[in-house]
Amino acid sequence: MSAGVETATTPAGAATPAHQFDSLDQQREAAALGMWVFLVTEVLFFGGLFTAYVVYRWSWAADFARASRRLDVTLGTVNTAVLIASSLTMALAVRAAQLGRRRGVVGFLLGTMGLGSVFLGIKLLEYSHKAHEHLFPGPGFRFEGAADLRPAELFFSLYFAMTGLHALHMIVGIGVLGALLWPAARGRFTAASHNWVEGAGLYWHFVDLVWIFLFPLLYLVGRHGS
Amino acid sequence: MAAPIVPVRTCVQVFLALVVLTGITTAVSFVDLGLWSNVVALGIAGLKGALVMLFFMNLRRGPRLLPVAVAAGLLWFLILVGQTLSDYFTRGWLGVPGK
Numbered sequence: 008m009s010a011g012v013e014t015a016t017t018p019a020g021a022a023t024p025a026h027q028f029d030s031l032d033q034q035r036e037a038a039a040l041g042m043w044v045f046l047v048t049e050v051l052f053f054g055g056l057f058t059a060y061v062v063y064r065w066s067w068a069a070d071f072a073r074a075s076r077r078l079d080v081t082l083g084t085v086n087t088a089v090l091i092a093s094s095l096t097m098a099l100a101v102r103a104a105q106l107g108r109r110r111g112v113v114g115f116l117l118g119t120m121g122l123g124s125v126f127l128g129i130k131l132l133e134y135s136h137k138a139h140e141h142l143f144p145g146p147g148f149r150f151e152g153a154a155d156l157r158p159a160e161l162f163f164s165l166y167f168a169m170t171g172l173h174a175l176h177m178i179v180g181i182g183v184l185g186a187l188l189w190p191a192a193r194g195r196f197t198a199a200s201h202n203w204v205e206g207a208g209l210y211w212h213f214v215d216l217v218w219i220f221l222f223p224l225l226y227l228v229g230r231h232g233s
Numbered sequence: 234m235a236a237p238i239v240p241v242r243t244c245v246q247v248f249l250a251l252v253v254l255t256g257i258t259t260a261v262s263f264v265d266l267g268l269w270s271n272v273v274a275l276g277i278a279g280l281k282g283a284l285v286m287l288f289f290m291n292l293r294r295g296p297r298l299l300p301v302a303v304a305a306g307l308l309w310f311l312i313l314v315g316q317t318l319s320d321y322f323t324r325g326w327l328g329v330p331g332k
Binding site for chain 1: 252296299305306313314321
């Protein structure tokens with residue numbers, strides 16, 4: 008945690024804002040706005056993939072529905088619940104930081120990292136199933152019952168690109184939370200100064216938000232019908 | 234501006250609402266509603282997203298400037314999708330020489 012971004016702490020223990028800010032509140036607001044502006048760029052980053060998905064699904068609706076049915080809806084639903092639970096623990100970690108509860112911050116950060124890891128574990132399980140079923144795009148791709156393989160392959164290309172990019176964000180998120188553990192344990196975050204925890208929280212919830220849209224688009228599009 | 238702290242009770246209620254909505258969206262996906270399936274699935278996802286942003290990300294109580302940043306993000310995303318689709322959806326409408 009470099010000085011200048013986070014607040015300094017005087018020997019008396021009272022937090023003071025970094026020199027470019029008039030007050031702690033102003034610094035806090037600037038940190039939140041900066042984080043949100045970054046998240047907006049992330050919306051557009053994922054937005055390109057979402058747009059590609061909409062265009063290709065519009066062109067090959069029936070093939071996309073058939074390919075979507077090959078995904079495991081049970082694991083997908085469970086994973087959604089796991090990620091939502093991790094957002095709850097993240098919100099509680101931010102709350103603990105706002106109240107200056109050191110042990111609460113550490114505990115809830117660990118809980119969030121744990122749930123995030125469970126999500127990634129389930130994702131890995133799904134990936135290995137798909138690899139075994141020859142659904143990974145490439146020369147070995149096989150898809151029974153379709154005259155033309157390419158639309159199904161396109162669906163799985165988008166599936167791996169979108170969930171892979173999302174998983175990468177999860178890994179980064181777990182790393183960020185891990186980096187906050189030590190300062191949190193040392194009591195670095197107080198009721199007056201905890202912008203790092205709030206920023207990490209915003210990032211984590213955003214990653215949850217992306218999944219909330221990925222889940223129905225990838226797993227649920229072709230559920231009805233056979 | 235004092236730090237707005239979300240109560241534990243609210244966090245848990247939002248969590249439960251999100252889990253219930255996840256169950257509903259999965260269950261409804263097995264029913265054939267035609268094109269409405271998309272509307273329901275995206276509507277529920279939008280509702281879940283709004284809950285996450287308003288409560289977990291504290292947009293409801295945070296500085297007023299933040300919703301403006303979110304709205305700007307959505308606007309640019311809609312431009313991205315809207316303009317792209319206005320191309321793809323209308324390509325077959327006119328016979329263009331050399332097509």
